[in-house]
Amino acid sequence: MKKRVVVTGMGVAAPNAHGLDNYEQALRGGVSGIRFIPQLQELNFGCQIAGVPENFDEIRSSYFDREKLLSINDNIGYASVSAVDAWKDAGFNLNGDDDDTVDWDTGVIAGSGIGGMDTIASVIVPMINEGRVRRLGSRVVEQVMSSGTSARISGLLGTGNKVTSNSSACSTGNEAIIDAMWRIRTGLAKRMVAGGSEGATPYIWGGFDAMRVLSRKFNENPAAGSRPLSASACGFVPGSGGAMLVLEELETALARGARIYAEILGGYVNCGGQRMGGSMTAPNPEGVKRCIRGAVADAGIDPAEVDAINGHLTATYADPHEVKNWAEALERNPGNFPYIQSTKSLIGHCLGGAGAVECVAVVLELYKGFLHPSINSEDVHAEIEKFASKIPQQCLEVPELKIIAKAGFGFGDVNSCLIFKKWEKNNTN
Amino acid sequence: MDDKKIFEEMINILRPYAKKQELLATATPGTHILNDLKVNSARLVDVIIKCEDVYGISVDDDEADKIRTIGDAVRIIKQKLGLQ
Numbered sequence: 001m002k003k004r005v006v007v008t009g010m011g012v013a014a015p016n017a018h019g020l021d022n023y024e025q026a027l028r029g030g031v032s033g034i035r036f037i038p039q040l041q042e043l044n045f046g047c048q049i050a051g052v053p054e055n056f057d058e059i060r061s062s063y064f065d066r067e068k069l070l071s072i073n074d075n076i077g078y079a080s081v082s083a084v085d086a087w088k089d090a091g092f093n094l095n096g097d098d099d100d101t102v103d104w105d106t107g108v109i110a111g112s113g114i115g116g117m118d119t120i121a122s123v124i125v126p127m128i129n130e131g132r133v134r135r136l137g138s139r140v141v142e143q144v145m146s147s148g149t150s151a152r153i154s155g156l157l158g159t160g161n162k163v164t165s166n167s168s169a170c171s172t173g174n175e176a177i178i179d180a181m182w183r184i185r186t187g188l189a190k191r192m193v194a195g196g197s198e199g200a201t202p203y204i205w206g207g208f209d210a211m212r213v214l215s216r217k218f219n220e221n222p223a224a225g226s227r228p229l230s231a232s233a234c235g236f237v238p239g240s241g242g243a244m245l246v247l248e249e250l251e252t253a254l255a256r257g258a259r260i261y262a263e264i265l266g267g268y269v270n271c272g273g274q275r276m277g278g279s280m281t282a283p284n285p286e287g288v289k290r291c292i293r294g295a296v297a298d299a300g301i302d303p304a305e306v307d308a309i310n311g312h313l314t315a316t317y318a319d320p321h322e323v324k325n326w327a328e329a330l331e332r333n334p335g336n337f338p339y340i341q342s343t344k345s346l347i348g349h350c351l352g353g354a355g356a357v358e359c360v361a362v363v364l365e366l367y368k369g370f371l372h373p374s375i376n377s378e379d380v381h382a383e384i385e386k387f388a389s390k391i392p393q394q395c396l397e398v399p400e401l402k403i404i405a406k407a408g409f410g411f412g413d414v415n416s417c418l419i420f421k422k423w424e425k426n427n428t429n
Numbered sequence: 430m431d432d433k434k435i436f437e438e439m440i441n442i443l444r445p446y447a448k449k450q451e452l453l454a455t456a457t458p459g460t461h462i463l464n465d466l467k468v469n470s471a472r473l474v475d476v477i478i479k480c481e482d483v484y485g486i487s488v489d490d491d492e493a494d495k496i497r498t499i500g501d502a503v504r505i506i507k508q509k510l511g512l513q
């Protein structure tokens with residue numbers, strides 16, 4: 001019998017807030033984390049705005065000793081701070097380095113889309129090109145290896161179950177949570193720290209700028225630059241940051257009296273095969289719909305039970321298509337359509353970290369009974385104007401909120417969808 | 430530059446890497462860098478690079494492999510500086 005999986009801890013380092021309380025306030029207030037980045041102007045980027053967690057050097061300095069700080073780049077820093085926060089939020093203590101205890105029942109799945117590009121660009125490439133390979137020292141491999149985030153987190157927490165890093169472009173964060181859910185469901189772990197992160201560097205963002213998929217028209221007005229669902233959307237705003245969730249087997253969580261935020265009822269990942277309209281960069285609509293239906297079926301709910309959607313919704317031409325795919329997959333029309341929102345309107349697109357940062361928003365919304373505004377969508381795109389009333393323009397208090405569906409789609413035509421349910425004591429039945 | 434000064438600088442260089450921070454205060458030239466201070470062996474290359482930067486010297490791999498204690502490091506630095 002499959003085990004039920006609940007969320008018992010969360011940590012987040014987002015462009016508009018660090019920490020759950022600050023993040024909730026920023027979400028409720030529709031606070032944008034998008035700012036002008038002078039370096040992008042100096043480097044002749046078309047898009048000169050981005051979402052970057054503020055004061056993060058100061059924040060991480062308060063978490064880690066000097067030796068660790070030397071080996072923690074932005075990507076791993078966002079993930080590590082979030083993991084420590086999530087672990088403590090779940091009611092656990094951090095073991096000291098002297099403590100030899102290994103928690104064999106807890107694992108880590110922490111991914112990123114592009115990873116340690118800042119370290120590669122700023123340290124490895126110049127030093128090697130100058131013939132100074134010896135000067136790289138011991139610290140670059142652990143910062144650029146694909147599993148750098150999960151490896152670091154495991155060392156911080158002393159986890160001894162499966163420890164790995166996944167990568168599926170902008171679907172990475174969701175996929176990590178879904179994979180972790182399965183690990184617990186099948187009884188292979190009692191607890192998993194799962195999420196994603198992405199560093200803040202022009203070397204990650206440059207490729208997207210060259211593809212002309214970034215928002216270029218709002219350099220003078222950064223907070224208005226990320227415009228999912230809007231008629232004036234003109235590309236996504238690059239973001240960065242990370243988030244981790246502690247997922248736990250329900251029985252274990254109940255036995256230790258843990259505070260439970262929400263249950264993960266179901267999840268599904270697939271790929272559109274880059275056919276039927278799908279490509280390296282665009283989703284096959286059939287794949288998206290199958291993914292959503294797969295998650296709903298896995299959750300064992302009726303599609304009509306979905307109260308709200310936290311979409312992928314990046315502010316490209318694909319947003320109206322995504323809304324239509326949701327409508328068809330859930331068999332809902334504009335009249336009975338769930339609320340739909342984009343957290344990216346506030347923080348930009350955190351790439352490999354996006355799914356996790358946005359899942360934390362979803363779980364907070366369920367736990368506290370609200371829906372954050374999907375900002376910059378006051379001029380709803382003409383193709384979806386019938387859905388306009390379902391897009392929160394202000395923070396909505398929705399105490400009856402029970403189920404939110406969260407999706408993410410990534411380059412390579414990969415899809416992921418999660419179904420979260422508010423935790424209520426009688427859910428144990 | 431005397432032994433004492435180089436020794437004190439070595440303590441500073443080792444500070445970020447020593448898991449046994451408390452031992453740094455009572456360390457002697459005989460203190461073992463890996464076994465006593467519990468410096469991660471992978472970090473020895475960073476310690477060597479730091480020594481090279483601080484003293485403007487170059488320590489080759491064979492010489493670096495011979496460094497076990499703080500005193501070993503002090504001795505090699507002195508040699509490189511032409512102090513013995």
